[in-house]
Amino acid sequence: DAGVTQSPTHLIKTRGQHVTLRCSPISGHKSVSWYQQVLGQGPQFIFQYYEKEERGRGNFPDRFSARQFPNYSSELNVNALLLGDSALYLCASSLRTDSTDTQYFGPGTRLTVL
Amino acid sequence: AQSVTQLGSHVSVSEGALVLLRCNYSSSVPPYLFWYVQYPNQGLQLLLKYTSAATLVKGINGFEAEFKKSETSFHLTKPSAHMSDAAEYFCAVSLNSGGYQKVTFGTGTKLQVIP
Numbered sequence: 001d002a003g004v005t006q007s008p009t010h011l012i013k014t015r016g017q018h019v020t021l022r023c024s025p026i027s028g029h030k031s032v033s034w035y036q037q038v039l040g041q042g043p044q045f046i047f048q049y050y051e052k053e054e055r056g057r058g059n060f061p062d063r064f065s066a067r068q069f070p071n072y073s074s075e076l077n078v079n080a081l082l083l084g085d086s087a088l089y090l091c092a093s094s095l096r097t098d099s100t101d102t103q104y105f106g107p108g109t110r111l112t113v114l
Numbered sequence: 115a116q117s118v119t120q121l122g123s124h125v126s127v128s129e130g131a132l133v134l135l136r137c138n139y140s141s142s143v144p145p146y147l148f149w150y151v152q153y154p155n156q157g158l159q160l161l162l163k164y165t166s167a168a169t170l171v172k173g174i175n176g177f178e179a180e181f182k183k184s185e186t187s188f189h190l191t192k193p194s195a196h197m198s199d200a201a202e203y204f205c206a207v208s209l210n211s212g213g214y215q216k217v218t219f220g221t222g223t224k225l226q227v228i229p
Binding site: 035056102 | 158165204208209213214218220
């Protein structure tokens with residue numbers, strides 16, 4: 001079975017630009033979460049979506065937004081990119097939003113902002 | 115509020131030696147705890163999780179962790195390190211926060227295995 005897939009693998013942008021990252025969850029999983037992992041740190045929670053609705057949001061500015069589609073895939077959008085947005089962006093899927101659910105992670109998208 | 119502290123950002127062990135990676139948590143409610151491993155340029159892979167069924171949890175690749183409420187710890191161990199265990203390990207605490215699963219990760223511990 002296919003795991004969580006993310007595209008693109010790598011991305012280079014300049015300050016002020018906009019970026020869209022994509023994620024396809026494991027088949028049957030209805031929840032998608034997004035994380036930012038800055039080099040040398042653990043992943044930081046950005047969003048969780050379930051059944052196409054935003055269920056939770058981490059401490060990130062409004063420049064970050066996301067959505068989930070009817071097929072449960074998801075997009076993360078970041079506007080007005082800053083140098084500090086350079087990071088590995090991880091998508092994770094799970095069956096639901098229970099605290100015991102296992103989140104399965106994709107390989108990530110490496111974003112570099114110049 | 116919930117948080118995770120991983121003691122030691124870098125740990126080195128000899129091949130065949132015991133692996134011990136430390137994790138302490140803080141949670142206002144009974145926690146659910148996870149250990150993930152991350153190989154270079156890859157996503158996170160689940161090693162094991164604690165969901166209150168048993169305090170000693172066995173995971174993949176010979177790893178296990180013991181939940182100790184009195185010590186607020188969930189340390190990861192493996193009796194004998196293998197070269198392939200070299201990676202970064204993350205401890206995480208999960209709780210349901212207003213209808214969503216809030217997962218908080220530690221800062222990670224890089225494991226080096228010396229031949």
